[in-house]
Amino acid sequence: MKFVGGGILTMLFMDIYKLNLYANEGYYSGRNDFVLEFEYLKPVSKSTIIDASINELTKPDDVTSTEIKFWKRILNKGIVDMNAGEVASVSFTNEGMVTFYLDDRPPVSFKAPKFAKSFSSIWLGKNTSRPGLRQKLLGK
Numbered sequence: 001m002k003f004v005g006g007g008i009l010t011m012l013f014m015d016i017y018k019l020n021l022y023a024n025e026g027y028y029s030g031r032n033d034f035v036l037e038f039e040y041l042k043p044v045s046k047s048t049i050i051d052a053s054i055n056e057l058t059k060p061d062d063v064t065s066t067e068i069k070f071w072k073r074i075l076n077k078g079i080v081d082m083n084a085g086e087v088a089s090v091s092f093t094n095e096g097m098v099t100f101y102l103d104d105r106p107p108v109s110f111k112a113p114k115f116a117k118s119f120s121s122i123w124l125g126k127n128t129s130r131p132g133l134r135q136k137l138l139g140k
Contacts, residue, residue: 001035002026007136008041015041017082019123021137028124028138035091036123040082049082050075056122056129063118071115074098078108092116 001022009016018041023034053075058068078100082088089101096113121128128134 001033004028004034005137005139007133009130009133016044017041019133019137021124030124031094033091033093034120035089036120037087037089038082039087040084042084044082046076046079046081049079053079053119053122057118059127059129060118067114070112071118074110074112074115078110080105090119092120 001024004021004023004027006018006020008018018039020037020039021028021034022037023029024032028034050072054068054072057063057071078090078098080088080102087103091097091099091101093116095111096116097109097111098116098119099107099109101107123130123137124134
């Protein structure tokens with residue numbers, strides 16, 4: 001994987017995490033494998049991360065309540081409380097495999113193509129709520 005771009009998620013004037021994008025060919029296309037790496041700059045609870053993720057995941061109109069329940073289960077297994085200085089990564093494959101990594105625990109993987117596309121779109125989608133961060137991640 002090669003570095004594509006990076007930025008910092010800031011909310012209410014607080015830096016939450018540094019986010020880096022890595023992709024197989026050194027660029028993100030949405031069709032190649034890629035990794036999002038999160039370096040937390042402040043402690044964030046598992047429940048806060050999941051709630052924020054679900055809030056973003058439910059914005060599109062085509063998401064069903066059944067999908068949200070399934071996606072909450074995925075996030076509950078893949079997300080943990082994060083402390084300042086800790087790094088977590090999420091890898092995405094073209095086949096829809098999503099793997100959550102944290103240094104001190106085994107990876108957690110799911111094959112869930114719609115979740116993979118929707119979850120990565122929180123940061124990389126054209127309709128992201130953070131377009132400035134998206135541009136930095138894409139190296140623009």
